[in-house]
Amino acid sequence: MRTTKKYMLGFIGCGHMGMAIARGAVAKEYLERYQLVVYDHHDTNMKTAKGERFGLAKDEADVAENAHIVLLAVNPTQADAVLEKLKEHQPECLLSIVTGLSIAHIQSILGKDTQVIRAMPNTPLQIGEGSTALCKSENCKADEYDFIFQMFAGMGVARTIPEDQMNAIVAVHGSVPAYVYYFIECILKDAVSRGIDEEAARALLVQTVIGSGNLLKQNAGKPIEEFINEVASKGGTTIEAINTFKELNLASIIHEADEKCVKRAEELSH
Numbered sequence: 001m002r003t004t005k006k007y008m009l010g011f012i013g014c015g016h017m018g019m020a021i022a023r024g025a026v027a028k029e030y031l032e033r034y035q036l037v038v039y040d041h042h043d044t045n046m047k048t049a050k051g052e053r054f055g056l057a058k059d060e061a062d063v064a065e066n067a068h069i070v071l072l073a074v075n076p077t078q079a080d081a082v083l084e085k086l087k088e089h090q091p092e093c094l095l096s097i098v099t100g101l102s103i104a105h106i107q108s109i110l111g112k113d114t115q116v117i118r119a120m121p122n123t124p125l126q127i128g129e130g131s132t133a134l135c136k137s138e139n140c141k142a143d144e145y146d147f148i149f150q151m152f153a154g155m156g157v158a159r160t161i162p163e164d165q166m167n168a169i170v171a172v173h174g175s176v177p178a179y180v181y182y183f184i185e186c187i188l189k190d191a192v193s194r195g196i197d198e199e200a201a202r203a204l205l206v207q208t209v210i211g212s213g214n215l216l217k218q219n220a221g222k223p224i225e226e227f228i229n230e231v232a233s234k235g236g237t238t239i240e241a242i243n244t245f246k247e248l249n250l251a252s253i254i255h256e257a258d259e260k261c262v263k264r265a266e267e268l269s270h
């Protein structure tokens, strides 16, 4: 479902994630290129934005003056400096994807009247296969929130969650593409060490990840354990690998990694 294409979306920061959102929204035809206005400190990112035929702004204030909704997509340590600059050029609505940046903190700088939407997206958004968790300030209007929610939903899956879970959710989907890529990299290196052609191994492996994900998606209510059992034939190969994961306590390694990931989000929080 699409809402009307009525808002200009301004980007302050257009690095990996800002660019992923801009490209994803255009690729899914949710926004036209003319609805995007971008400002990034780095010339290379501005050149990329120009090459994509997005609108370009000259500074942070220029973004705020030209966009109804301003997307803050800078790193956590850079966010306060941008918010201070926006004090004099308050957007009607600020959409932040900055890890740990709370709605209360944004409103403490920009004022209580600013509508705030907080989102935790992930990079597969750029091809319309992303996941995004969102929450909003009490004063955020349904119109603005629906517009942003539908934009993210159109680029994959979107869910509204309570703000106090925004740090924990980073270990569910925000950071998780990197976990998946790391897992893939480990398997691929192993395959190559066994003499398997890298191109063939990568093609087979990537399709396995896509196919496994799609199978899970099409059977949302089915317990994950059943999918594992369908692969792990009695007395066969898979069970040897699964038992090794269990003996070496992969679950506790994942738990520890998740704890560190969420702790870092908490450290960045303000």
Ligand SMILES: NC(=O)C1=CN([C@@H]2O[C@H](COP(=O)(O)OP(=O)(O)OC[C@H]3O[C@@H](n4cnc5c(N)ncnc54)[C@H](O)[C@@H]3O)[C@@H](O)[C@H]2O)C=CC1
Pocket: 012, 013, 014, 015, 016, 017, 018, 039, 040, 041, 042, 045, 060, 073, 074, 075, 076, 078, 081, 082, 097, 098, 099, 120, 121, 122, 123, 174, 175
């Ligand atoms: N990369 C990811 O997968 C995800 C990132 N995030 C969050 O998104 C934010 C951005 O992350 P990335 O895009 O990965 O970082 P990045 O480093 O690729 O991009 C940040 C960009 O902000 C620009 N910038 C900094 N200060 C600026 C200013 N005052 N005006 C204009 N541009 C400015 C920088 O030049 C840089 O290009 C972070 O807060 C991160 O926590 C959230 C979810 C996923």
Ligand SMILES: O=C(O)[C@@H]1CCC=N1
Pocket: 099, 170, 174, 175
């Ligand atoms: O690594 C980070 O801090 C960001 C947040 C989620 C994904 N990337």
